[in-house]
Amino acid sequence: MSQITILSSHAVLGALRKLVPQFERATGCRLSFSYDPANVVRRRIEAGEAFDVAIATRQVIDALADQGKIVVASRTDLGRSGLGLAVRAGAPKPDIGTVEAFKHALLAAKSIVRSRDGTSGQYFAALVERLGLAQELRGKVRLGPSGYVAEQVAKGEVEMAVQQISELLPVAGVQLAPFPEELQLYSVFAAGIGSACRDRQAAAAFIDFLSAPAALPVFRAKGL
Secondary structure, rough: OEEEEEEEEEEHHHHHHHHHHHHHHHHOOOEEEEOOOHHHHHHHHHHOOOOOEEEEEEEHHHHHHOOOOOOHHHHHHHEEEEEEEEEEEOOOOOOOHHHHHHHHHHHHOEEEEEOOOOOHHHHHHHHHHHOOOOHHHHOOOOEEOOOOOOOOOOOOOEEEEEEEEHHHOOOOOOEEEOOOOOOOEEEEEEEEEEOOOOHHHHHHHHHHHHHHHHHHOOOOOOOO
């Protein structure tokens, strides 16, 4: 029985939870996953960690391919996700449809959580600087752990969370709104086979499965 190891971004976790059991039943191949923000996945691979398939932002997959750590021809786009802001279910849903409304919502929030290493968190840190809000938000913004930062909102520990929409949707007990288009960042997530992959046939079959038309509704439903 084949077994392949996947290092993946949390952004596709919701879709993979639905799709992986289907693939394993159809092929008999066992999949082993480890999830981290895309930039952490990159650092782990650059440090020499063994893997068969990586799933991360297209920029990370391309950078690893340039380093010879991903098979260039295997790179496959799976979907893209924009950024959203989440508040607790039942709380007033913030109006962030315009840049000014977005700024007002951030200033009115008592606390905001973002990812430490994720693309969304790093973009948000730069965005508040660009909007001139860095000083006023200092002390309000917390750095969340690896994973779904909106879980802190659902528990009532933080008022707002900023992350990829595909990472906000799976969290029970929150509601979300997308960033206004002028401030939106869309990240494409892609898969690639590791150059030292032990079973390239199985790895390619898995990527083909994820990129097949039958998987598209699942990715869409999960925010990609």
